[in-house]
Amino acid sequence: MATTRTIKLRVNGRDYEGTAEVRKTLVDFLREDLGLTGTNVGCEHGVCGACTILMNGEAVRSCIMLAAQADGAELMTVEGLAKPGGELHPIQEAFREKHGLQCGFCTPGFLMTTYELLQKHPDADEEEIKEWLSGNLCRCTGYQDILESVKLAASRLRNR
Amino acid sequence: MPKAEPKLPSELPITQPRYVGKDSPRMEDPLSLTGKVEYGNDIRTLGMLHAAILRSPHAHALIKSIDTSRAEKLPGVAAVLTGKEVKAWSRPVFGVPEGWTGYALAVEKTHWAGEPVAVVAASDRYIAEDALELIDVEYEPLEPVVDALKAGTGSSPCVLEGKDSNVAYDRRFVFGDVEGGMAGADLIVREQFRWHRSSGNPIETCVCIADWDPFTGMLTLRGGHRSPHLILPALVISLGVSSQQVRIVQSPLGGSFGVKTFARYVVLIALMAKKLGGRAVKWTEDRIEHLVGNSSHAWDRHYDCELALKRDGTITAMTMKLVDDLGAFAEWLAIGMLLKPLLCLGSCYHIANVDYSCKGVLTNKTPQGPLRAFGLPPHFWIIEQLIDIAAKKLGLEANEIRRRNFIRKDQFPYISPSGNVYDSGNYEGSLELLLDRSGYDRLRREQQQARAEGRLVGIGVASSVEPGLTGPPMLALASPRIFTRTSSPEGILVRFDGFGKIIAELGFPPGGQSQHSFVRQILADYFGVKLEDIQVLTVDSLSMQPSTGPISSSMAIALSGAVLGAAARLADKLKLVAAVMLEASADDVELFDGQFRVRGVPGKSLAAAAVTQFMMARPDLLPEGVDGNPQATYVWNPPDRTIPDEKGFGRYSVTAAGAQHLCMVEVDRETGQVKILKYVMVDDCGVRLNPSVVRGMLMGGMAHGVGAALLEEYVYDDQGQMLTSSYMDYLMPTIMEVPAAEEHEMCTPSPIAPLGVKGVGEGALHTTPATVLCAVNDALEPLGVRITEAPMTPLRIWRALQGAASH
Numbered sequence: 001m002a003t004t005r006t007i008k009l010r011v012n013g014r015d016y017e018g019t020a021e022v023r024k025t026l027v028d029f030l031r032e033d034l035g036l037t038g039t040n041v042g043c044e045h046g047v048c049g050a051c052t053i054l055m056n057g058e059a060v061r062s063c064i065m066l067a068a069q070a071d072g073a074e075l076m077t078v079e080g081l082a083k084p085g086g087e088l089h090p091i092q093e094a095f096r097e098k099h100g101l102q103c104g105f106c107t108p109g110f111l112m113t114t115y116e117l118l119q120k121h122p123d124a125d126e127e128e129i130k131e132w133l134s135g136n137l138c139r140c141t142g143y144q145d146i147l148e149s150v151k152l153a154a155s156r157l158r159n160r
Numbered sequence: 161m162p163k164a165e166p167k168l169p170s171e172l173p174i175t176q177p178r179y180v181g182k183d184s185p186r187m188e189d190p191l192s193l194t195g196k197v198e199y200g201n202d203i204r205t206l207g208m209l210h211a212a213i214l215r216s217p218h219a220h221a222l223i224k225s226i227d228t229s230r231a232e233k234l235p236g237v238a239a240v241l242t243g244k245e246v247k248a249w250s251r252p253v254f255g256v257p258e259g260w261t262g263y264a265l266a267v268e269k270t271h272w273a274g275e276p277v278a279v280v281a282a283s284d285r286y287i288a289e290d291a292l293e294l295i296d297v298e299y300e301p302l303e304p305v306v307d308a309l310k311a312g313t314g315s316s317p318c319v320l321e322g323k324d325s326n327v328a329y330d331r332r333f334v335f336g337d338v339e340g341g342m343a344g345a346d347l348i349v350r351e352q353f354r355w356h357r358s359s360g361n362p363i364e365t366c367v368c369i370a371d372w373d374p375f376t377g378m379l380t381l382r383g384g385h386r387s388p389h390l391i392l393p394a395l396v397i398s399l400g401v402s403s404q405q406v407r408i409v410q411s412p413l414g415g416s417f418g419v420k421t422f423a424r425y426v427v428l429i430a431l432m433a434k435k436l437g438g439r440a441v442k443w444t445e446d447r448i449e450h451l452v453g454n455s456s457h458a459w460d461r462h463y464d465c466e467l468a469l470k471r472d473g474t475i476t477a478m479t480m481k482l483v484d485d486l487g488a489f490a491e492w493l494a495i496g497m498l499l500k501p502l503l504c505l506g507s508c509y510h511i512a513n514v515d516y517s518c519k520g521v522l523t524n525k526t527p528q529g530p531l532r533a534f535g536l537p538p539h540f541w542i543i544e545q546l547i548d549i550a551a552k553k554l555g556l557e558a559n560e561i562r563r564r565n566f567i568r569k570d571q572f573p574y575i576s577p578s579g580n581v582y583d584s585g586n587y588e589g590s591l592e593l594l595l596d597r598s599g600y601d602r603l604r605r606e607q608q609q610a611r612a613e614g615r616l617v618g619i620g621v622a623s624s625v626e627p628g629l630t631g632p633p634m635l636a637l638a639s640p641r642i643f644t645r646t647s648s649p650e651g652i653l654v655r656f657d658g659f660g661k662i663i664a665e666l667g668f669p670p671g672g673q674s675q676h677s678f679v680r681q682i683l684a685d686y687f688g689v690k691l692e693d694i695q696v697l698t699v700d701s702l703s704m705q706p707s708t709g710p711i712s713s714s715m716a717i718a719l720s721g722a723v724l725g726a727a728a729r730l731a732d733k734l735k736l737v738a739a740v741m742l743e744a745s746a747d748d749v750e751l752f753d754g755q756f757r758v759r760g761v762p763g764k765s766l767a768a769a770a771v772t773q774f775m776m777a778r779p780d781l782l783p784e785g786v787d788g789n790p791q792a793t794y795v796w797n798p799p800d801r802t803i804p805d806e807k808g809f810g811r812y813s814v815t816a817a818g819a820q821h822l823c824m825v826e827v828d829r830e831t832g833q834v835k836i837l838k839y840v841m842v843d844d845c846g847v848r849l850n851p852s853v854v855r856g857m858l859m860g861g862m863a864h865g866v867g868a869a870l871l872e873e874y875v876y877d878d879q880g881q882m883l884t885s886s887y888m889d890y891l892m893p894t895i896m897e898v899p900a901a902e903e904h905e906m907c908t909p910s911p912i913a914p915l916g917v918k919g920v921g922e923g924a925l926h927t928t929p930a931t932v933l934c935a936v937n938d939a940l941e942p943l944g945v946r947i948t949e950a951p952m953t954p955l956r957i958w959r960a961l962q963g964a965a966s967h
Binding site (some may be wrong): 021023024028031032036037038039040041042043044045047048050077078079081082088092095096097099101102103104105106107108111130133134135136137138139140141142143144145146147 | 183185186188189190191192193194195196197198199201202204285286360361362363364365412413414415417444446447448670671672673674852853855856857858859860861862863864886887888892894895896898900901
């Protein structure tokens, strides 16, 4: 059985090709092979949500997926949110305005979870937002400012 | 000291502060939001090796042999480090009191399940972990010491080699006339309490990258380290390295909460680097290692306490005896957490007579380490719980007892029985604000209604005091040899560049506390410039001014002092230059609204930027003694602290922030689950430099407190094996458990600290556990049961409910 595999995927609209050991996790592949270090690793067992990225439009935990499983997939990471010219995405703007982050380590995971939520449920109410964010841990904020950030982002995206 | 340090924002040299005291966008955010922060784990250099650590599966065992030959042969493995080398190359890891720790790797025996036994460095992390499985260790299990109360009695095996006892620390502090206070009481409430261990659990784990060059002798450390001034002595002591040969480059931190000093692992990875002879090696702790092996657990305490009161609720005396299960070593500054209650023994109450004894005992568990709030949360819970118990017995409303014993507004500055000074406060006013805003009377009526319906609804009210800027003085009680100092220096360098822009250099990295932003706020108001005209950087340990960093609720106080001191020095220097340019006497020149102007001569003024550019361009015109360098440094230190005497009497801290919280809970009779129905807090931390940042810290501390009160616990079995070694079992609060709290501000400025601020970073973690735990017991009160063990997990509550049912 081959121990390495060629992986072709699209990340943030760009095509990548790399070779990785079949046991390599997706987050390690993103960070080490593709140099996309914005996705952080918090627990390596799928609970804290810091490593959340989008795979084919759905939030996944890149620490408990293998890179090989993402072969042929379309991924989006935190690096894909803002426009290259320096314009933050409305979700990022809202987190900034509502102080939805302190140390910022869990933030990429929250942003990506929020991205999928607001794509699929632009009218999400507070309970739905909480339900969606309940798989992401933050130790700094106590979550209240994160909740306010997501509400603000939702209303801005609705009115765009 | 520069003259006239501003004691309030209104005393800054500006008509109206535009940034200080106001919500201001954080300069840290854009990088965090776009994934561009370079955390320790993001650093990769060419040829860097990766470390993995083999850990002991036994809590207590002799190491009969270690064979690393199979691991060393694995392709990609560069080296394996074992205890033999660590013993030859280093001294035991730092801890006070001295002599109660082991080496960074187990040598002859293991002391806890999870203790490092060997380290592998390999070309990647996967291979390093493969190699761990090829290391053959032969253990001979020994009887594990798991019960701290037995461990301290002498009938137990000893945890540490060469010791004939497990008691690392045992002190009693008596203030006032405790016997008299007891004798004069109408009621003595006695209760035993148990607080189980938990920890800070930042979402980023620890990362250390070490490179020890054999030719220059230079040891370079990168990664998420907190406070080089704390780590450096540990390195000098353990490694025998010369301090000027150590360069600590601090990456931003993904949270710390006390954890990121991790000196044991910095020493260990440095030793791995020594073995590698000049190749950099990175260790990134995984979460399970963090939970099991990071010496950062805190407060594993058994308390026996008494509160003595008069019939009218006046507290006449208090006794507290506590035994803390320190784990395998008295490592690092863990003992300090037993001593910190000396700073605020009576919380925000005047309790003149206090008998406090604390014993730190070794067991075969993970060693304790610093944790946010540094030992105080159990202390405040016990005081509030005893007040609630006493209120029932005396037939008084508990808040009546609180009011009767609060330190009154007119008693500040208040000298506590242990000599520590509370600078200012308004506890009664805060409580009234809390009761008013929460609708306390209505909540009590709702509770009665709920009880009538058979529901278990409870209300908790609790207070705390947060000593701001603590540190060395209390540690003198653990090690007078090392901590004969009253200083906690915080330094900064501020300079103008050749374009009239400002650059400030700090000695500690971003970690959520927003310090880069608030340095910018203060400098922008001081020199009348825009936020965007200021750059703030963290510099490495060889370049920085003396710096303590954001520990023990010190940052806003000490860093404000440093920034203001440097700004004043720089302004004084620029005045001399402006005087030349304005053809005036320097004594007549002042800085105001960003202009150097001549007093009494309207229209004659120069912007600070213009003065600095002139200063750099025209050395020929500068007054004698003024160089062409528009920069200043300043190192701020806390005023008036003292080294405590043998009885523990001393002035330990600078500010005292007060907090009053209220919580309403409902306990599910079937499951023991607690639901927080309402949470209200009033916090008085003086002037808030950036209100949304302060509010965010309070909310975060509250969430941390909910975890400590209801969820988080490191559970060990009787063999010393930890049963909660993943986030499946160690339960961190999520957005579902943390209530949407209301926060109301009370502002009693500090008369001592710069700008009237008070330390508040540890904040709500002081108060929330007490509030929630008292609320749960209030809910259970009709059943006649009380829980005196934290956290109050569903299982503990369910057991108490079963106990009540069988009565």
